[in-house]
Amino acid sequence: xxxxxxxxxxxxxxxxxxxxxxxxxxxxxxxxxxxxxxxxxxxxxxxxxxxxxxxxxxxxxxxxxxxxxxxxxxxxxxxxxxxxxxxxxxxxxxxxxxxxxxxxxxxxxxxxxxxxxxxxxxxxxxxxxxxxxxxxxxxxxxxxxxxxxxxxxxxxxxxxxxxxxxxxxxxxxxxxxxxxxxxxxxxxxxxxxxxxxxxxxxxxxxxxxxxxxxxxxxxxxxxxxxxxxxxxxxxxxxxxxxxxxxxxxxxxxxxxxxxxx
Amino acid sequence: xxxxxxxxxxxxxxxxxxxxxxxxxxxxxxxxxxxxxxxxxxxxxxxxxxxxxxxxxxxxxxxxxxxxxxxxxxxxxxxxxxxxxxxxxxxxxxxxxxxxxxxxxxxxxxxxxxxxxxxxxxxxxxxxxxxxxxxxxxxxxxxxxxxxxxxxxxxxxxxxxxxxxxxxxxxxxxxxxxxxxxxxxxxxxxxxxxxxxxxxxxxxxxxxxxxxxxxxxxxxxxxxxxxxxxxxxxxxxxxxxxxxxxxxxxxxxxxxxxxxxxxxxxxxxxxxxxxxxxxxxxxxxxxxxxxxxxxxxxxxxxxxxxxxxxxxxxxxxxxxxxxxxxxxxxxxxxxxxxxxxxxxxxxxxxxxxxxxxxxxxxxxxxxxxxxxxxxxxxxxxxxxxxxxxxxxxxxxx
Numbered sequence: 001x002x003x004x005x006x007x008x009x010x011x012x013x014x015x016x017x018x019x020x021x022x023x024x025x026x027x028x029x030x031x032x033x034x035x036x037x038x039x040x041x042x043x044x045x046x047x048x049x050x051x052x053x054x055x056x057x058x059x060x061x062x063x064x065x066x067x068x069x070x071x072x073x074x075x076x077x078x079x080x081x082x083x084x085x086x087x088x089x090x091x092x093x094x095x096x097x098x099x100x101x102x103x104x105x106x107x108x109x110x111x112x113x114x115x116x117x118x119x120x121x122x123x124x125x126x127x128x129x130x131x132x133x134x135x136x137x138x139x140x141x142x143x144x145x146x147x148x149x150x151x152x153x154x155x156x157x158x159x160x161x162x163x164x165x166x167x168x169x170x171x172x173x174x175x176x177x178x179x180x181x182x183x184x185x186x187x188x189x190x191x192x193x194x195x196x197x198x199x200x201x202x203x204x205x206x207x208x209x210x211x212x213x214x215x216x217x218x219x220x221x222x223x224x225x226x227x228x229x230x231x232x233x234x235x236x237x238x239x240x241x242x243x244x245x246x247x248x249x250x251x252x253x254x255x256x257x258x259x260x261x
Numbered sequence: 262x263x264x265x266x267x268x269x270x271x272x273x274x275x276x277x278x279x280x281x282x283x284x285x286x287x288x289x290x291x292x293x294x295x296x297x298x299x300x301x302x303x304x305x306x307x308x309x310x311x312x313x314x315x316x317x318x319x320x321x322x323x324x325x326x327x328x329x330x331x332x333x334x335x336x337x338x339x340x341x342x343x344x345x346x347x348x349x350x351x352x353x354x355x356x357x358x359x360x361x362x363x364x365x366x367x368x369x370x371x372x373x374x375x376x377x378x379x380x381x382x383x384x385x386x387x388x389x390x391x392x393x394x395x396x397x398x399x400x401x402x403x404x405x406x407x408x409x410x411x412x413x414x415x416x417x418x419x420x421x422x423x424x425x426x427x428x429x430x431x432x433x434x435x436x437x438x439x440x441x442x443x444x445x446x447x448x449x450x451x452x453x454x455x456x457x458x459x460x461x462x463x464x465x466x467x468x469x470x471x472x473x474x475x476x477x478x479x480x481x482x483x484x485x486x487x488x489x490x491x492x493x494x495x496x497x498x499x500x501x502x503x504x505x506x507x508x509x510x511x512x513x514x515x516x517x518x519x520x521x522x523x524x525x526x527x528x529x530x531x532x533x534x535x536x537x538x539x540x541x542x543x544x545x546x547x548x549x550x551x552x553x554x555x556x557x558x559x560x561x562x563x564x565x566x567x568x569x570x571x572x573x574x575x576x577x578x579x580x581x582x583x584x585x586x587x588x589x590x591x592x593x594x595x596x597x598x599x600x601x602x603x604x605x606x607x608x609x610x611x612x613x614x615x616x617x618x619x620x621x622x623x624x625x626x627x628x629x630x631x632x633x634x635x636x637x638x639x640x641x642x643x644x645x646x647x648x649x650x651x652x653x654x655x656x657x658x
Binding site: 051053059060085086087088089090091103105111113114115116118119120122123125126127130172174249252253254255258261 | 291293295324326335337339357358362364366367369376378381405414416420421471473476478517519521522523524549551552557559589590591592593618621622624655657658
C-alpha cells in the first residue's frame, strides 16, 4: 500500500513538474533567488550614492542604515536610515516598517523641526533623495511583489542567465513590467524597468557581488541608468556587516530618538 | 546664559563629565552645524513704532552628538544663537539640547536641556507644552527654548511612558523695542509675577503615554506647572506690559491616522488655570498628490482648523489652507505656502517659504509674510504693517 502511495506521489510530482508553466517556472526561480539572499538576520552598512547628470556632473550623498530581517512570510523588513550628507539634512533619521504589497509605515525625525513625523509612504514610486532610485527599488528582489514569467535563457557577461519577466502587484508601483536576468547562482544581474505607459524607463545593473557569511551573495553596487532623462545613479554599499545581534526594539518609533540628536 | 544660574550649573556639570569621559575612552562623535546670514525688507516701509524698514541678522546652530559607554549612553549639545542688527531680544545663545541619556533595555534616563515636541498638527500645536516658545523669533511660537529636565522613559510593545520633571522655568522672550513684528508695548522683564510661590523654581511635572496601533499614532499627555503663556496686562505707569504666569493643569490627546496619501490629525486639550477650565481642539487633513503631471514633484494640500472656548484666545476660531510643493530634485527645491484666516473677523495672512540647495554646503531660503486685511480687534492688528520678505543663505559645516 505504502509503495503504491509513493508511486502515486512520484507520478503526480512528475506530472506537475512537466506541467510547470512558464509563470510557475519564473516564480520558482524568483523565489529561490530571493530566499538565497535571506538569513542575514540583521545588517548595518554605509551607503554612498552618486548622482550623475547627462553632462557628467556628479554629486554624492552619504547615508548609513540598519535593517532587521522579518521572518514573517507575509510582511517586510524594518530599516532605519541616518542621513549624513547633503549637510543640510544631516541628522535626519527615517524609520520604515516595510510591507509587501501595501504602503509602508514611515516615521521621519527632522532636526530642524526637532520632531518626529509619521509620513505617508504612498510614494513608493517616487525618487529617493533626487536620485534615479525609487523607494520601491530597494526591494526589487522580493518575489512576493510581482507576478512572474520565465522567458528563456541568455548569456550575460559570460554567464548563463535566466530571463524573467515580472509585473508589479502593488497598485501604486511606477512600473508595468520588468525584464531581468538572474544567473545560475540565483543573483539578479540586470533589470529593465518599463514605466506606466509601457516605455523603457531605466536599467538597473547589480554589480560587485560579495559572499557574506559564506552563504549570501549581496551586490555591493547598483547602477541605475535612466533612458528617458539620461541621468544615472550609482549606489554603493560599504562596511556591510550581517548578523550583528541588533535588537528588534531598535526598530520601533519609541527608539528612533536614540539615533537622533 | 548669564541670566540663568541653573543652566550654568548644568553646563559646568556636563563639561566636567564629558572631560572625564573623553579622558578614559576614545570619543566617538558627530559634529555639524550652519551659519546663516539673513536679510529682511519690510514692504510697508517703516514700522508702527518707528522701526527700520530693513534688518540684517546672523543665525547659527551647532550640534555635537557623542555615544559613550559602548553606545549605552549619549551626550548631546545643540546650541542656537542669533545676532540681530535691530532687536536686542534677538541677540542670544540658547542650549536647545545639552543632555546626557543612558539607555537600559526598556528604560531611558535623561538629564539636561531638551526639546520635546508633542502633537501631530502642522500649524496649531495646542498639545505641545514642555518647551517655552521664543516669540521674538517667531510670533507663531514654533521656535523653542531648551527646557532643563530630568526624564525617564519606559517602552513596551503596547506603548511608551515618559515622565518629566522640570525644575527650572524659562520666561517667554518677546520682541524688543526695535523688533518687527512687536507688540503694542514692550514686555517689562522687571515686572513678572507668578501664581506659584516657588516662581520659576516650581517643579513642573508632565506625563505622556504614546503608542502606535496600525495606522494610528496616539498620544495622551498631562502637564502640571507654570503656564508657558503669560497673561500680559498694560501698566499705565510704565507703559509696558506686566506679565503674570498662572499655574496650568492641562490634559491633551493627539491622534494621527495615516491612510495612504491621506493624513487625518486631531489635537484636543482640557486645561485648568486657577478656577477656570477651558477646552481647545485643532485638527485637519493633509492629502498628497504624488508625481504630479508625470514629474517627480509632489503636491500636498493641508487644511487645519483651531477652536478654543475662550473668546480672548487668539486662536479661538482660526483656519489655514496650505500647499506643500516638493520637486524631489537634486536641489531638494520646495515651497510651503499658507493662507491663514481668522473666521471670526475678516483678518487674513499669507505666508510662503521657499528653499533650494545651492550646492553641497549652501542652501537658500526665501520667506514671505503678507498681512492682508486685519480686523482692528484681532491681536495681529499690531503687526499689520510688518509684511516682509526675508532671504537667508545657510552655510553648512
